[in-house]
Amino acid sequence: MPRAIETWKINLISVWFGCFFTGLAISQIIPFLPLYVEALGIHGDRALSLWSGLTFSVTFVISAAVSPLWGSLADRKGRKLMLLRASLGMGVVILLQAFVTQAWQLLLLRALMGLTSGYIPNAMALVAAQVPRERSGWALSCVSTGQIGGVILGPMLGGLLADWVGLRWVFIVTAVLLMVSFLVTLFLIKETGYTPVSRQAKLSGREVFRSLDNPRLMICLFVTTLVIQMCNGSVNPILTLFVRELAPQAQNIAFLSGVIAALPGVSALISAPRLGKLGDRIGTQRILLATMVASLLLLVAMSFVTSATQLGVLRFLLGFADGAMMPAVQTLLVRHSRDNVTGRIFGYNQSFMYLGNVAGPLLGAAVSAATGYRWVFFATALVVLLNVLLLRRFYRRPTTALTPRSGQRDAAPAATDAASAHSASAAEKAKTQG
Structure with a gap:
């Protein structure tokens, strides 16, 4: 090997x-x-x-x-x-x-x-x-x-x-x-095959996005990251209170709420590598859209539950979608960016992730205070629906061939040369294989 x-x-x-x-x-x-x-x-x-x-x-x-x-x-x-x-x-x-x-x-x-x-x-x-x-x-x-x-x-x-x-x-x-x-x-x-980007060759934020084959999709993926984190966090402020409302006679509300909170993580462990591998075969964007639609339906169903058991089952099923969504976004970020800006792209994406961590609990607390616990799930589902429509609007396949891993090509020195450098890399690869 x-x-x-x-x-x-x-x-x-x-x-x-x-x-x-x-x-x-x-x-x-x-x-x-x-x-x-x-x-x-x-x-x-x-x-x-x-x-x-x-x-x-x-x-x-x-x-x-x-x-x-x-x-x-x-x-x-x-x-x-x-x-x-x-x-x-x-x-x-x-x-x-x-x-x-x-x-x-x-x-x-x-x-x-x-x-x-x-x-x-x-x-x-x-x-x-x-x-x-x-x-x-x-x-x-x-x-x-x-x-x-x-x-x-x-x-x-x-x-x-x-x-x-x-x-x-x-x-x-x-x-x-x-x-x-x-x-x-x-x-x-x-860390092998790494080519450092010099301070002189460092691209500005605008040049980073100009070097991408689909910058609108990249922004949409950042927003998707924020939405995923919002959905994960919106229920946190009200979960224990909602479980207590569903099971008022339970003596171990804290433990029961903890189990229900942890269930999505258990199923995510099962689904993440399997759906990631499936995405490599059939297309990561299909996995992302399918799991977001599934999470939307499950969130709507949660607003109608009448027992803590039903809520636990639905959250367990939600975990199968959660385990695929964030890795799918990260995979698409990799496939639509170049190695010399990967760190910047992941840094931007992480910023949106942290903003989602803050915005999610705020959304849940505000909606529950205004309309009740069940409407938190409806509001979260609406946010997911808007994001699905956004993804369908801006996703398209790359117009150029995928670039090989770093070490097999030279990084584009500047945003103005990004497209030509990318084409030359693909042509050289085809010539070598030919």
């Missing part, structure tokens, strides 16, 4: 573990932030809600602002360096959160944590740059299962640690897990 194939497979496995530990580390803190804020001296429902909301959202807001910067730096300095920066930076900042004594200190460190984000999008970009293009859907879906697995196990592990050793130790253990990600990245991941 050629060494190049061995390298990308080793990187794929290493990145999977890095994303797993990162997802595990971040998610095990989120459910207990309100308790930690309360332990720092914030009392009263209104004050606690305000501080908890600010502490939770500030990380995503800052991350959304700086993600394009990290993406640009990844194109210039390499994705592995960005992985090391993110894992080490988050580990140090989370460790410091274990020793705060005031709520404002926690808020400041959570904001600083936003500056250190970016492990998972850069991991995706690294895999996308090295995996054979015809297998990119399957590979990115596999990487996403690492993150999903970590997000599922994180709250359970965090809950056990909080009960056994206390809230502060959750932050310490989380920092240790992120150091494991750092070590996995440092010693196992090898």
Whole structure:
């Protein structure tokens, strides 16, 4: 087996573990932030809600602002360096959160944590740059299962640690897990075939989009990422309350709600690699549209449920669609962009992801306050419907042949030469094969 194939497979496995530990580390803190804020001296429902909301959202807001910067730096300095920066930076900042004594200190460190984000999008970009293009859907879906697995196990592990050793130790253990990600990245991941983009050759944001074969589709995919995250987060503020409304006699509402919240992640683990592989065969855009339509129908059905069991079953089915949507978007981003701007593209996409993380809970809270819990599912389904129509409007196949992986071609030095460079690369490849 050629060494190049061995390298990308080793990187794929290493990145999977890095994303797993990162997802595990971040998610095990989120459910207990309100308790930690309360332990720092914030009392009263209104004050606690305000501080908890600010502490939770500030990380995503800052991350959304700086993600394009990290993406640009990844194109210039390499994705592995960005992985090391993110894992080490988050580990140090989370460790410091274990020793705060005031709520404002926690808020400041959570904001600083936003500056250190970016492990998972850069991991995706690294895999996308090295995996054979015809297998990119399957590979990115596999990487996403690492993150999903970590997000599922994180709250359970965090809950056990909080009960056994206390809230502060959750932050310490989380920092240790992120150091494991750092070590996995440092010693196992090898970035091959990478051609750094010099500062002089760096494209402006406008030139990046001019170099794309379908810039409108790229913007539409960014919006799709935001919508996916909105849909995942819109139900979070009301899920426990809705479960309590459906099962008023249940004595274990918190546990029941936790199980129902985790069910989509379980089915997503099952579906992600399989639907990613299917997308490589029949077309990733078909998988994306089909799963978005399926999620739309399931969200509408959830608004009519009469028991917690029905809600759990529908959320489990929703997970099969969720497991395919984000990897499908990332695969299309790879296939419609060039290697010399992949980091920038993934950085922009990550910004929209973080904005969706903030907008989703806001949508759910606003709709539920105005019209009731069930209308949250209708509102979310309407957002998905609009996005499906947008995708159908702007999706078209590339007008030029797909470019080979980096290392087999030269990056376009500037946006004005992008089209000619792309054509020349395709012609040279055809000539060689001929």
